[in-house]
Amino acid sequence: MEQERERNGRLCCLCSGRAALRRPKTLQQLCRECFFRVFEDEIHQVIVSNGLFTRGERVAIGASGGKDSTVLAYVLAKLNQTHDYGLHLFLLSVDEGITGYRDDSLETVHRNQIQYGLPLKVVSYKDLYGWTMDEIVATIGKKNNCTFCGVFRRQALDRGAALLKVDKLVTGHNADDIAETVLLNILRGDIARLSRCTSITTGEDGPIPRCKPFKYTYEKEIASILQMLIVVLPESSSKIWKDSDLGRFSTSLDQVRISGFLQLQKCQSKEHVNGVKWCKACVLLDGLNRGLPKLGIGRSHGVIGASRDRNERNGGKTIESKQCGTLDF
Numbered sequence: 001m002e003q004e005r006e007r008n009g010r011l012c013c014l015c016s017g018r019a020a021l022r023r024p025k026t027l028q029q030l031c032r033e034c035f036f037r038v039f040e041d042e043i044h045q046v047i048v049s050n051g052l053f054t055r056g057e058r059v060a061i062g063a064s065g066g067k068d069s070t071v072l073a074y075v076l077a078k079l080n081q082t083h084d085y086g087l088h089l090f091l092l093s094v095d096e097g098i099t100g101y102r103d104d105s106l107e108t109v110h111r112n113q114i115q116y117g118l119p120l121k122v123v124s125y126k127d128l129y130g131w132t133m134d135e136i137v138a139t140i141g142k143k144n145n146c147t148f149c150g151v152f153r154r155q156a157l158d159r160g161a162a163l164l165k166v167d168k169l170v171t172g173h174n175a176d177d178i179a180e181t182v183l184l185n186i187l188r189g190d191i192a193r194l195s196r197c198t199s200i201t202t203g204e205d206g207p208i209p210r211c212k213p214f215k216y217t218y219e220k221e222i223a224s225i226l227q228m229l230i231v232v233l234p235e236s237s238s239k240i241w242k243d244s245d246l247g248r249f250s251t252s253l254d255q256v257r258i259s260g261f262l263q264l265q266k267c268q269s270k271e272h273v274n275g276v277k278w279c280k281a282c283v284l285l286d287g288l289n290r291g292l293p294k295l296g297i298g299r300s301h302g303v304i305g306a307s308r309d310r311n312e313r314n315g316g317k318t319i320e321s322k323q324c325g326t327l328d329f
């Protein structure tokens, strides 16, 4: 209460209006409008100075329904208009099939689709792999399921991006995520990932580069923007947003789901974006389908070894594994 009164008494350092917050990054007192403006200007500067996009490009926003990608969708849609980037923006969501979690957050994505007027594509693990995460957890238990979730999500985003025929995929990874990844890679002694995990654009040698426009953005500031966006929503929806960061917006909009013909074909398919036979996702899926779900768990050389042994015994072909992981965005 005391703090609230004190804050209300302070003035915005840019326009002398009533300050709404002390900005975490610079500790400046700012009103709501100035905070939005400096936040958006900074993202615009990051985009321009790093040459993230080229006019006319098709760009998919990895939309999880969480705060980072929700704010990313808002800010990119806004900047695309105000600065006339000339981008074709899409929302791309991966439905892992986690009851009570992703189904809720996908409702938020549907809402973003309406608010920002962006086309949405949803790709699901069930359609791509024949398994939901709930089914995978029921098979493998809670211990190693993160490996499946992370590896499949990464590939699913690539495949969704290929279906949308986009030139780039952007994600809501922020400065805090990157700091965490750096520390994890140091602890894991993973020098290769350490050297590339701070890049604002990765995968430039692959079919669909990934960019992180929030690379320099503090998570706290993204949370403040989201909170302020909630305030301007109609009462019924703002109540929904307060219930959960992920939101619970009910709508009956059509989800664009990919059909059976795109079921994973062990990377033999020419459509496969990584162009690598037997990538980590394939090894994991192969294990699941054979009733050997732990087959692909662990480090790649272990996987290759285990797979080779098994294939040699079966007189089959050699499986080559590619390092995948959630820290590689």
Ligand SMILES: Nc1ncnc2c1ncn2[C@@H]1O[C@H](COP(=O)(O)OP(=O)(O)OP(=O)(O)O)[C@@H](O)[C@H]1O
Pocket: 061, 062, 063, 064, 065, 066, 067, 068, 069, 070, 092, 093, 094, 095, 096, 153, 157, 170, 171, 172, 173, 174, 177
């Ligand atoms: N299921 C998904 N569908 C589409 N994109 C996703 C999905 N999960 C993660 N992403 C992308 O990867 C980014 C980082 O995801 P992470 O799971 O680390 O969550 P986060 O830092 O909490 O972000 P968010 O608040 O957007 O969920 C997200 O901002 C989003 O762009």
